[in-house]
Amino acid sequence: MSNTTNVNLVQMGQQAKAASFILATLTAQQKSTLLQAISQQLSDNIKPILAANNQDISAAKTNGLSEALIDRLLLDESRLQGIIDDIQNVIQLADPVGKESASQVLDNGLRLTQRSVPLGVVGVIYEARPNVTVDIAVLALKTGNAVILRGGKETLHSNKALSEVIRAALVSQELPADAVQLITSPDRTLVTELLKLDQYVDMIIPRGGQNLQRLCSEQATIPVILGGIGICHLYLDSAADLSRSTDVIINAKVQRPTVCNALDTLLIHQDIAAQYLPELAKKLASQQVKIVGCDNTQQILAAFDVTLADDKSYATEWLSLTLGIKVVPDMDMAIEHIRQFSTGHSEAILTDNIQCAAEFVNQVDSAAVYVNASTRFTDGSQFGLGAEVAVSTQKLHARGPMALEALTTYKWLAWGDYTSRG
Amino acid sequence: MSNTTNVNLVQMGQQAKAASFILATLTAQQKSTLLQAISQQLSDNIKPILAANNQDISAAKTNGLSEALIDRLLLDESRLQGIIDDIQNVIQLADPVGKESASQVLDNGLRLTQRSVPLGVVGVIYEARPNVTVDIAVLALKTGNAVILRGGKETLHSNKALSEVIRAALVSQELPADAVQLITSPDRTLVTELLKLDQYVDMIIPRGGQNLQRLCSEQATIPVILGGIGICHLYLDSAADLSRSTDVIINAKVQRPTVCNALDTLLIHQDIAAQYLPELAKKLASQQVKIVGCDNTQQILAAFDVTLADDKSYATEWLSLTLGIKVVPDMDMAIEHIRQFSTGHSEAILTDNIQCAAEFVNQVDSAAVYVNASTRFTDGSQFGLGAEVAVSTQKLHARGPMALEALTTYKWLAWGDYTSRG
Known part of the structure; x- marks a missing residue:
């Protein structure tokens, strides 16, 4: 496993590409056996993995990282077991590789088909949580792809331990360890270098902030898949059933405020604002939600503590218990606001019209x-997709x-x- | 039509995006009517279009462009009629926008579907042939997309005339002219600026060289769609029916040598090379094909004029009547050569095994x-896709x-x- 400490990225790319050609020919059965081996080896190595994670946690404490961040880094036996259990779920999913579609015999007798195949080599750049190392490696291998992983420096020991176990499982199946490679140096220029490794890497997934x-x-x-940034809007129409709207708004804002699909801005039709906002504000206050609102909102909610919103606040993904509120004259203006400030993630309307x-x-x-x-x-799991990359x-x-499926492409045969x- | 001479790219981007929202709501019927109007207006304006093209041709001659290039720039009545006829073909194609798939009612009652929608704004950068201006505009409008076009400076007058006719047709349908915008300045920094207009442009298609x-x-x-560069290989296996192979090799090399899917390198199994290459070389010579071959090829074809190949020649897309030939010990080595030199476009094997x-x-x-x-x-047309972007x-x-379909994306509803x- 010398290559987990190697920072010759070109060589890593070559090794990943070579491994990807072997992975691409595996049957679904062989890939399931590999995933079982990974699951087993993780179970067999819980102690050393937790010991490695403990090194990261100690370093995090020494470096004065916040409680919340330390919690994100932490692996314990139950979290690790959760990660291992998730592998069983992935094994159960259908293999999207090898499906043939648009098959036809052309007039000249040529038999043409579009066959789904792995992408090849996927580069993933991520932060904090060490479970991503296993999640991504498992999803990539399930679809016959090699991966080059670049985790955060805060979880380097954990990621090393996890990726070494995965590489050992690959070797146990007589498959190339380099199907899963981890960039172990914290040198940030390696990220830029990875982003230009187009000769060997077919797709980059950055899982991190703006x-x-x-x-x-x-x-x-x-090619990069951008994502995970969600300035999400909910437009409360004048024809909404207000008695049923509050629960949905509270759910969108409060159920898990730190994630990308949480609500950032409520746009409310002016005809119902004066009547409804005080009622909503009371509920929001009981959930410790801070309000950043437009002039109009401030006036209506004079009895509440409302910070005045500006374009900068509407362009903020709160990731916390803060809610932007804007009173709009009609739906067109709500849509215009969304077009200006949305990151293209998730938007909602509440209306009976x-x-x-x-x-x-x-x-x-x-x-x-x-x-x-x-x-x-x-x-992904709410949409019934089974796995989310x-x-x-x-x-x-x-x-x-x-x-x-997003980890596959097709070739015309x-x-x-x-x-x-x- | 002031904006075809405007090089404020941010403004062009905003106008394109605004137009795209209107295009996205058109029905298939409305889009067909629009394409009919474009077809009609082009027919009504053949004279001014040809006059504009004549300006480009004169300039090309003055500037000493090659006969071949001038022929690529040239529009005449029959070519223009061909372009107009092609619009009728596009009108007949099914509209890929608005298809819903993966529709399901989730356990919680949420009714979920994936609806195909236009991409939004497509930027196309292309060279030489003015027909691309009409082709791309028509395909984009058919799929409800706005386009920003950047053609070559050699066809600026032609492209201006064609895009102004298209813009007039848009206006005649009470649609925004800015659905189709042409960058009319030859300033090359505008290309780089266009490539960074991610706030407004959803996809870039470069149709040009390396x-x-x-x-x-x-x-x-x-996001960029790279393409159109084809270093294409054909591997002639020892189990191929040689009596039937020559026609295919000649077809791949000779039928239209200047295009991306023409054959660049023939890889031939060593067991049949000595027997077959002289016979093939004779046929190639009769078609004026020059051979660039490996040592082995040179020896076998000592009676022919064979230039010695190196890695640089194998990395060349010939786009002419030149063929690289390499004798390989087995199929694995052929595949290895392809992996090293292919641009991922088209490869073939001839074998009965x-x-x-x-x-x-x-x-x-x-x-x-x-x-x-x-x-x-x-x-696209050989594969029965009807249109090729x-x-x-x-x-x-x-x-x-x-x-x-490649001009669409989907949204989850x-x-x-x-x-x-x-």
């Missing part, structure tokens, strides 16, 4: 658009929750009988 | 892989010939009944 996404879109010569619902759905150009539902549903907010290749073009 | 592709992959912050055919198809990772057929088939050699979003996440 700065990482921007770096990837600016520096990468490899069927025309408004249809119009909103047609006009709003985001990965997920909801009628009378919380934005919190944008998630990332949530894409771009439009090419995959949009919204990305499952196994054609069988002739010494057929020439006329 | 330098343009490289510029796009390095500079773009917008069914295991070799299957193995080749599994191991070769290109957009199109052929058994017993010419590489020349990689083409470009030929993608990358793996994300679209691979191989890209048809109308979900209808609930004031549904919260549990």
Whole structure:
């Protein structure tokens, strides 16, 4: 396993590409056996993995990281068991590789088909949580892809231990260890170098904040799947059933405020604002939600503590118990606000008016658009996809929750009988 | 039509995005009517269009451009009629927008579907032939997308005339002219600026040579569809029916040598090389094909004029009547050569051995892989796709010939009944 400490990225790329050719020929059965081996080896190595994680936790404490961040880094026996159990779920999913579609015999006798195949080599850049190391490796191997992983420096010991166990499992199946490689140096220039390794890497998935996404879109010569940034809006229409709306708004904001599909801005029709906002504000206050609102909101909620919103606040993904509120004269202005500030992740309308619902759905150009539902549903498991690689907010290749299929491409295959073009 | 002379790209981007929201709501019928109007207006304006083209042709002659290039620039009445006729074909194609798939009612009652929608704004950078201006505008409008076009400076007058006619047709349908915008300044920095207009442009299609592709992959912050570069290989296996192979090889090389799916390198199994190459060389010579071959090829073809090949020649897309030839010890070495030098466009094997055919198809990772057929088939119309936007050699979003569907994405739509996440 010398290569987990090797930072010759070109060599890592070559090794990954070579491994990917072998992975691409595995049957679904062989890939399941491999995943079982990974699951088993993780179970057999719980102690050393937790010991390695303990090194990260100690370093985090020494470096004064926040409690919340330390909690994200932490592995314990039950969390690790959860990660291992998730592998069993992935094993149960259908293998998307090898499906043939659009098959036809052309007029000239050429038998043409589109066969789904692995992408090849996937590069993943991520932060904090060490479970991503196993999740991504397992999803990539399930679909016959090699991966180059670049985790955060805070979890380096954990990631090393986890990736070494996975590499040992690969070797136990007589497969190349380099199907899963971890960049172990914290040198940040390696990220930029990875982003330009287009000769060997077929796709980059950055799982991190806005700065990482921007770096990837600016520096990468490899196709990048941007995502995971969600400035999410909910438009409360004048025709909404207000008695049923509060629960949905609270759910969208409060159920898990730190994730990308949590609500950031409530847009409320002016005809119902004066009546409804004080009632909503009371409920929000009882959930410790802070309000950042427009002039109008401030006036209506004079009895509450409302910070004045500006364009910068509407352009903020709160990731916390803060809610932007804006009173709008009509749905068109709500849509205009969404077009200006949305990151294309998830937006919702609450209304009982069927025309408004249809119009909103047609006009709003985001990965997920909801009628009378919380934005919190944008998630691979909620959508029944079984596995989530990332949530894409771009439009090419995959949009919204990305499952196994997003780790495949297709090739056109054609069988002739010494057929020439006329 | 002031904006066809405006080089405020941010403004062009905003106008394109605004237009795209309107286009996205058009019905298939409305889009057909629009394309009919474009077809009609082009027919009504043949004279001014040809006059504009004449300006480009005169300039080309003054500037000493090659006959071949001038022929690519040239529009005459019959070519223009061909372009107009093609619009009728596009009108007949099914509209890929608005298809819903993966529809299901989730356990919680949420009704979920994936609806195909236009991408939004597509940027296309292309060279030489003015027909691309109409082709791309028509395909984009058919799929409800706005376009920003950047043609070559050699066809600026033609492109201006064509895009102004299209814009007039848009206006005649009470649609925004800015759905189709042409960058009319030859300033090359505008290309780089366009590539970074990610706030407004959803996809970039560069239709041009290797330098343009490289510029796009390095500079773009917008997803780019690379393609159109084909270093194509044909492996002649020892089990091939040689009496039937020559026609296929000649077809792949000679039928249209200047295009991306023409054959560049023949890899031939050593067991048949001495017997077959002289026979093939005679046929190639009769077609004026020059041979660039390995040591072994040179020895076998001592009676012919064979230039010695090196890695640089194998890395060349000939786009002319030159053929690289390499004798290989076995299929694995042929596949290794392909992996090293292929651009991922089109490769073929000729063999009567069914295991070799299957193995080749599994191991070769290109957009199109052929058994017993010419590489020349990689083409939207040959594949029955009706229209070709470009030929993608990358793996994300679209691979191989890209048809109308490649100009769409999808959004997830979900209808609930004031549904919260549990």
